[in-house]
Amino acid sequence: MNSTDTQRPETASRPKRELALVSRSTYLKERALQYLFFACAFLAVVTVVLIFAFTMLQAAPVFTDIGLANFFSLDWAPTEGRFGILSLAAGSALVTAGALVLGVPLGVGTAVYLTEIASARVRAIISPAVDLLAGIPSIIYGFFGMVIIRPFVAEISGGLGFGALTAWLVLAIMIVPTITTLTIDALRSIPMGIREAGFAMGATKWQVIYKVVLPAARFGIVDAIVLGMGRAIGETMAVLMVVGNAPVIPDSVASPISTLTSQIALDMSYSSGLHRTALFGMGVVLFIISASLVGIVRMLSKKRKG
Structure with a gap:
């Protein structure tokens, strides 16, 4: 077996070791940012729904007390x-x-x-x-x-x-x-x-x-x-x-x-x-x-x- 064959497994496993160098703190920060951006997007949707629900609730007597004809x-x-x-x-x-x-x-x-x-x-x-x-x-x-x-x-x-x-x-x-x-x-x-x-x-x-x-x-x-x-x-x-x-x-x-x-x-x-x-x-x-x-x-x- 020559020297090239003995070095091949080490070369193939090198990318895995480089990927493993990403620290846990960096991974947690990226996940936290992902959740933060999702919360911002979700907040926009919730805000629209709440505004519409509040307005509809305040306008409900239009159907009961005022009447659509009026x-x-x-x-x-x-x-x-x-x-x-x-x-x-x-x-x-x-x-x-x-x-x-x-x-x-x-x-x-x-x-x-x-x-x-x-x-x-x-x-x-x-x-x-x-x-x-x-x-x-x-x-x-x-x-x-x-x-x-x-x-x-x-x-x-x-x-x-x-x-x-x-x-x-x-x-x-x-x-x-x-x-x-x-x-x-x-x-x-x-x-x-x-x-x-x-x-x-x-x-x-x-x-x-x-x-x-x-x-x-x-x-x-x-x-x-x-x-x-x-x-x-x-x-x-x-x-x-x-x-x-x-x-x-x-x-x-x-x-x-x-x-x-x-x-x-x-x-x-x-x-x-x-x-x-x-x-x-x-x-x-x-x-x-x-x-x-x-x-x-x-x-x-x-x-x-x-």
């Missing part, structure tokens, strides 16, 4: 025992729809420009400005809408300037950062080879953008729009300051209205009894709407991956 009616007059939220829901839908009509083209257009057209120098100026819009407190948007936009709307409409039109302009600005950022991520996920294939076939830059890149990123853009919709539906302070807070079906887009979120913020400080219950019922409705939007985004993400 709750889903048009007349909101808590002092007279009428708790209809349909006019408020209509106000939320009107405000959100108008904000999307104005904000989606602006947000997607900004994302396309920054991703496909702008030079590095221009991108370095515009991108921080868009990010800054996301960091501005909503109360500042409300002040801007009330002091700058409302007088302009009042001048062109002949009214006070409070209403859906003013809220549209304010919310459109507020949802631009969300839509722009997520659309940029969707556009950047498209491989450069797809663009080069379009150019190789003789397409111009604009043809590649709207016939190749945008269709390829459509699922990501829809995700951005849905999340922007959630941002518009859930906005409270800015909307509270510019809509006029009149819980009625408006005559025009320049007439005062109220939304679910603004009415909750307006009434919660002094409400009691069934009035407070109805406000929690609005919270349940908003929670269901938000959960539905998240579900839509998840479905679209799975479809895109599939």
